[in-house]
Amino acid sequence: MSRMFENKKVFVAGGRTGFVGTNLAKALLAKGAIVYAHSLNPDKPSNFTAATTNLFESTGDLSLSANIPPAIDYVFHCAAHTAGAHEMATNPVAQITPNVLMNSLLLEAAAKNKVKKFIFISSSAIYPELDIPISEDKGFEGDPPGNYFGVGWMKRYAEKLAEFYFKQYGMEVTIIRPSNIYGPYSSFDLERAHVLPALIRRFLERQNPLEVWGTPDVVRDFIYVDDFIRGALLACEKLSGFDVCNIASGQLYTIGEAVAIIQELTGYRGAITYNSSKPMTIQQRQVDVTKASKLLGFSPEISFREGLKRTIEWYKNHSER
Numbered sequence: 468m469s470r471m472f473e474n475k476k477v478f479v480a481g482g483r484t485g486f487v488g489t490n491l492a493k494a495l496l497a498k499g500a501i502v503y504a505h506s507l508n509p510d511k512p513s514n515f516t517a518a519t520t521n522l523f524e525s526t527g528d529l530s531l532s533a534n535i536p537p538a539i540d541y542v543f544h545c546a547a548h549t550a551g552a553h554e555m556a557t558n559p560v561a562q563i564t565p566n567v568l569m570n571s572l573l574l575e576a577a578a579k580n581k582v583k584k585f586i587f588i589s590s591s592a593i594y595p596e597l598d599i600p601i602s603e604d605k606g607f608e609g610d611p612p613g614n615y616f617g618v619g620w621m622k623r624y625a626e627k628l629a630e631f632y633f634k635q636y637g638m639e640v641t642i643i644r645p646s647n648i649y650g651p652y653s654s655f656d657l658e659r660a661h662v663l664p665a666l667i668r669r670f671l672e673r674q675n676p677l678e679v680w681g682t683p684d685v686v687r688d689f690i691y692v693d694d695f696i697r698g699a700l701l702a703c704e705k706l707s708g709f710d711v712c713n714i715a716s717g718q719l720y721t722i723g724e725a726v727a728i729i730q731e732l733t734g735y736r737g738a739i740t741y742n743s744s745k746p747m748t749i750q751q752r753q754v755d756v757t758k759a760s761k762l763l764g765f766s767p768e769i770s771f772r773e774g775l776k777r778t779i780e781w782y783k784n785h786s787e788r
Contacts, residue, residue, distance in 0.1 A: 471704050473499035478539045478582075480573060481546030483524050484511040487588060487645075488545035489652045490692045494700060495543075496521055503536055505529070507546055507569075514652060530565040533572035535580055541703065542577045543586045544570070549659070559617045566618075570625035578632045584639040586703050587629050591644050591688075591713070591754050593619045600755035603644070603711045612749055626711070633709040641706050643699050646715035646754045650692030650774060651781040663689065663725060667779055670729050671786070675737030680745035683723025688754050690716040691774030694767040701763040715754035716767045728772055732779055 477495050481488030482504030492504045492515075501521045506513070509526035523536075529546060548565045570587075577585050594601045596612040606626070611619025629640045653664040660668065662680075669677050690698075698714035706712060726739065759765040769777075 469700075469704055470499070472541075472700075474501065475540040476501045476503065476536070476538055478503045478505065478535045478542045480505050480529060480542070480544045480569075482506070482543070483513050483515070483526065484508065485545055486650075486652045486654060487648060487692065487695070488543070489514040490650070490696050491543055491545060491699065492522070494696045498700075503539065505546070507548075528565075528569075529573055530568040533569070533576040535573075535576050535582075537580065539577075539580060539582050541584050541586065542573070542582050543588070543699075543703075544573055545588045547588075549654075559614060562618050563621050566621050567624065570621075571628060574625075574628055574632050578636040578638050582638055584641065584703065585629060585632070586641045586643065586699065587625060588699070589622045589626055589642050589644045589711075590618070591646050591715070591752060593622045593626070593644065594752070594754075596749055596752075598751070600717075600753045601713075602755040603713055603758055606644070606711065615749065630709050639707060640709045641702050642709075642711040643702055644711065644713045644754070645695055646688035646690050646713075646752070648690055648692050648695045650778050652692075653778070655782060655786070662687070662722065663729075663775070663778070664782070666726060666729050667733070667775075667782055668786075670733040670735045671779070671783065673735065673737060676740050677735070677737055678745075679722065679726055679739060679741050681722060682741055682743050683721060683726065684750075685722045686719050686751040686753070687722070687725075688715045688717065688719055688752065689725070689771060689774070690714065690767060691769040691771075691777070694769050694774075697768075698759060698763065698765045701765050702759070705763050712758055712763070713754045713756055714759055714765070715756050716771075717754070717756035717760075718767075718771065719751075719753060720771055725771075725775070728775055729779070732772075732776055
């Protein structure tokens with residue numbers, strides 16, 4: 468086990484209440500880090516118990532001002548104003564301005580505080596629509612497609628800004644572009660949830676008929692959050708200077724296949740309909756995982772079925788509370 472994070476001070480934007488941030492903060496605490504977990508919304512209850520050792524919590528809108536504690540070694544930027552397909556289609560602007568401001572202010576604060584390394588969770592939404600596995604060097608080819616145009620360019624701008632801070636201040640930067648992450652602490656709010664948590668909730672609520680947005684042949688690369696976090700920490704450990712890495716499962720599933728597995732795992736017996744008039748993002752996105760495999764020795768350990776099973780169990784336990 469690497470000791471890179473032992474007794475190091477790590478600021479995790481989104482670490483107090485966010486999906487990726489919470490899972491990351493827990494993993495860092497397990498590695499002996501002193502974690503400063505931040506959330507944008509002070510009204511949201513923390514995902515941690517009050518007496519968690521080596522954890523310090525803070526809240527505040529980072530798009531208004533970004534202050535990080537002194538002597539922070541690493542910043543993981545997992546916070547974002549996010550949305551599911553519904554908001555991407557109906558109000559994509561909501562994801563632009565606050566995120567541009569937050570990304571800019573946090574990068575500046577980290578550089579001024581002489582943070583050793585800044586890890587930015589970007590997105591595979593930055594990529595153009597291609598029928599091949601998309602490698603890291605395709606990040607700025609053409610435009611992001613359809614509903615991804617705005618959010619894709621917002622992330623692209625943050626990546627270039629991060630590269631600028633590396634060149635200006637020597638602050639090391641690792642950019643991580645994930646595929647579709649799912650698992651415990653996802654948002655299961657139907658207005659904002661991504662596809663798998665939204666499906667899991669609908670199946671467990673026994674909605675009948677159960678409506679699936681889009682068509683069953685839409686293809687995605689889904690990665691379970693524990694695998695993603697392991698990949699992100701390996702990238703932080705093994706990449707230096709300014710570098711970019713896809714972290715994905717490298718395996719493709721259709722929405723129809725996901726629906727069939729969730730139906731079986733939840734014992735759902737009702738009718739299932741697909742509504743192709745509802746917003747979906749793009750038909751297919753395949754992410755190339757060669758770099759993560761070669762440079763990081765990374766490959767996913769949790770199968771899609773097992774990941775879905777764990778996510779369903781977690782949601783059942785937490786929705787009852």
